[in-house]
Amino acid sequence: MTNRKVLLVAYSCEPGFSSEKEVGWKWSQLLSSHCDLYVLTRSNNKEVIESYLYENGISTNVRFIYYDLPYWAKFWKKGERGLYLYYALWQFFGILKCRALHKSIGFDITHYLTFGSLLLPQFAFLMPTKYVLGPVGGGENVPLPYLKDFSIKGKAQIYFRYAYQKLQKINPIFIANCHFADSILARTPESRNLIPSCYHSKTELCLETGTPEELLSRSDNRLSKFDVLTIVTVGRLIPTKVNILTLRAIRRFKQLYGRPFKFIIVGEGPERNLLESYCSKYDLDEVEFLGWQKREKVFELVSKSDIYFSTTFKEGGTWAFFEAVALEIPIVCLKLCGPDIIVPDDGGVKIPPQEVDITAQLLAEGLLDLAYDPSKRKALSANALSHIKNTLSWNSIVDKTIIKYEEVMK
CATH class of the missing domain: 3.40.50.2000 (Glycogen Phosphorylase B;)
Structure with a gap:
């Protein structure tokens, strides 16, 4: 497997943190010993990554592809909704950059990792390679009886999430990801159930984190x-x-x-x-x-x-x-x-x-x-x-x- 060229799409990828940032970093370091690994991540992560490697005397086989939207686009990241718009645009134009690099590098596999959610738009399926999706979540939600203790804002967020989960059945980007993926890794049974049943044969359960x-x-x-x-x-x-x-x-x-x-x-x-x-x-x-x-x-x-x-x-x-x-x-x-x-x-x-x-x-x-x-x-x-x-x-x-x-x- 060491001669396979793998493109890992990891919007979040920084050492020394927890949550999504650590997920991207940990996967990249572990996978790099098994394949020829390239990681698409944000240019904003470059300083943290290079400082960490230098200060800890770490040599890595990972080749990072740093990309960010133009500086003027960063105002979209203010607030949660803005972050997701920025994220979607980053995914689209980042993949276009990797399609151009593919002509010279020749990737074998594209693997989408972070943010690992089926509910967020991402475009790794546009890569002309084999495609691994996940681990992804997005199917989890709060049982409706528990909303009585939620604030009005909290209730609205959960009802919106339920509606948005239902709408995935007609979301062309969601369907494209499920259809073009050669393998899907779902974090939980709830997320596997969000995926149309016709794709369950290529879906397996796999958490995005392991034991520290x-x-x-x-x-x-x-x-x-x-x-x-x-x-x-x-x-x-x-x-x-x-x-x-x-x-x-x-x-x-x-x-x-x-x-x-x-x-x-x-x-x-x-x-x-x-x-x-x-x-x-x-x-x-x-x-x-x-x-x-x-x-x-x-x-x-x-x-x-x-x-x-x-x-x-x-x-x-x-x-x-x-x-x-x-x-x-x-x-x-x-x-x-x-x-x-x-x-x-x-x-x-x-x-x-x-x-x-x-x-x-x-x-x-x-x-x-x-x-x-x-x-x-x-x-x-x-x-x-x-x-x-x-x-x-x-x-x-x-x-x-x-x-x-x-x-x-x-």
Whole structure:
């Protein structure tokens, strides 16, 4: 496979970060040892990439193709909608640039990676090569009964997402990507279901993130615990991640547990005022809002806690879950999307979404079960750690991708 020339399309690709930026960087570094890799990414990423390589004395086989829209177009990036317009135009003109380079380089495979969403317009299917799409998400959403706790803006966003997902059936760019892809990697079952059934035969499940190897060798998980039972969550304070359902469950847990504990929320976002008001209304003095913290501080907080708790609705390979599992902290979460893949059935407490109050009650009972049983916490975390080591390592993800490359070339 080393003689194959692969073009990786990674709008986000920067070292030293998490989320999409790290996804692009990690995939590029791992794939480069298996093929002749070229990475199309933003010119804006060049300084960070070259500084990182120089400061860390790293030699890479990756050849970067840097491209950006003209400087005057950057005003479109203001606000989320503007970002997506800029992204779509970048994808289109970036691919046109690579089509021109193809005449001299002769790419064998084009692989679209970031932003990995089926709902965003991108044009890698225009490359006259074999085409691998993904891992991509976009099919995940919030179950409608949970919208009653959302703000008007939050409800509008989710209803729009539902409508937009339905419209993909007649979206020519979406259909073209599915049709021309020789292989499709879907992050979650929900995203696979968004893809028309006639293309399911060439679609497989694959998360976009793997187990962070540096966490597996850390000793943070042997730090002494907090002096009272501590539950922690990490994420943006938005309706789909750290939300009112989170606090509904904590409120019910407080009633059931009847002992001192604390719930640490690491993150920031537009829902903070709403969440703090809920805590004040129901006397949830146990809840601590810490805002965003440096990564080392987050590791310390998670490793010293007893339980990781999340009610995120539509994530794929969420970094926070990998970190909690790697630090051997048992997880209580909803049984859907990425968390259901990362946390095995025997490695955590996963609650299928039902009616809101019932779900909050079951989540609280799951927390209570682990609060009373340290041995069960230890057993679940051990099973989860074994699961991510054996099935969700970066090497296993890359090996699957290289096999896909070989298959599409045949």
